[in-house]
Amino acid sequence: IDFLPPATLMSLLHTVTQRKYPFQFRELEGCLYDPLGITIRVAVASVVIGVLLSFLFGAALDVYVGEGSAFFFGASLLVLLPFTLYKLFNPLVVKMRGSSAAIDPFFYVFAVLAVMSVMDLVFALTIDGRVSTLEKYIDTGERYFNSSYGFAANLWEGTTHWMLYLIMIYGLHAPVPALFRYYFLYWVGSAGFSLAVFLPAGLIGPQSPDLNVSSLLNGPFMILPLYLFKRIRDTPPPVEPTKKGTMLLDIVFAFFLLPSTFLFLVRFLVAHRSQASAAMVWEVIEPSLHDPSMFFVAQSNVWFYYMGAVNALVLTCLLFGASRWLRGVMVDIVVVVCGGIAQTQFCFVTASFYRLTALQYRVSPDQGYFSFSSLFDSQGATPSTVGWIHNSTLFWIVNILLVVGFHLFTYYVIRRRTFHGLV
DSSP: OTTSOHHHHHHHHHHHHHHHOTTTOOOOOSOTTHHHHHHHHHHHHHHHHHHHHHHHHHHHHHHSOSHHHHHHHHHHHHHHHHHHHHHHHHHHHHHHHTOOOOOOHHHHHHHHHHHHHHHHHHHHHHHTTSOOTTHHHHHHSOGGGSSHHHHHHHHHIIIIIHHHHHHHHHHHHSSOGGGGHHHHHHHHHHHHHHHHHHHHHHHHSTTGGGOOGGGGGGHHHHHHHHHHHHHHHHSOOOOOOSSBOOHHHHHHHHHHHHHHHHHHHHHHHHHTTOOOHHHHHHHHHOGGGGOTTSHHHHHHHIIIIIIHHHHHHHHHHHHHOOOHHHHHHHHHHHHHHHHHHHHHHHHHHHHHHSTTSOGGGSOOGGGOEEOGGGGGOTTTTSOBSOOSEEHHHHHHHHHHHHHHHHHHHHHHHHHSBOOOOOO
């Protein structure tokens, strides 16, 4: 398409997208490759600034030791970083867009978060012992991060969320921002579920006596996902797909949601030390649910109370159908939940093997074998030397299927017109 004049190309793009996104199209002046150029520059700047700020932050804490110093430097960073990025990127974005039109404020929000994601990656490497950049922050700041779950959460933030920020920045400047709607919702779910686990666990866990004012730095990050979800829901929804979902796939995904809901229930029971036979069996397969850090307990609560309710609602809509408005709401909710499942499952699986988890709570090859008969055995929690599958193998199968299944279902409801009812 390089041989086409810009005006002709924009007209062609308008004709193609107007059918599916008639109310979301926003024509941009200038080169069509501007979004990519802006995104690449933000990516490079976020890495350079994030690494530099990590070293400066760590050096400042080495000089000014104290619990209040971590909060002071963190708060200063939250105030000065947006202003610095605005001065750095505003002239560049205006030049590359070829327009002085107002720039979406979320561009600067995501640019700031991209920088902080790089800092979170440095923090994860510090927890892992590979660098010593932010060791003082572990001692004087948010100490509950110095755990297997904290390592996994910061690793996810520094990798997956960083890439999502770049995708969303690209989407904000794309000719058709509506095409990136579901990336925004995916991040809302991932960030929202992360906070829903971390904050309660920090308050009720053994790290609670060590909480200080530095924990207040999480306040702004609690509001952003909620506000972005509201903003997305306030925009007109995309036109429904032309292809209708099949009854066979509706049944298949309904049967996937049923056992996944039961799994969330069993995990909830294990985390709260229930004496039910199913819980006693599953605690051998996923012993990390008994970890005293309370992160896994908080995660099991989120899975049961939130995911259980969402699964029940989705199953109801699959079985009995939903109105057009409710179908649009359900698609957005499914995408949000998919992002949350990806984040929580990554943290759960990573923390179940990480060295900071006590040995008795880690998943290991010495867990014995699983047998369905043990579900009805009062001694089911005892590792068995015989069975049809190894417990650690079952751990991987269940957790991988859970992530893949939710992503396939999310792709299905996005690409097909569903929730028409089976009965």
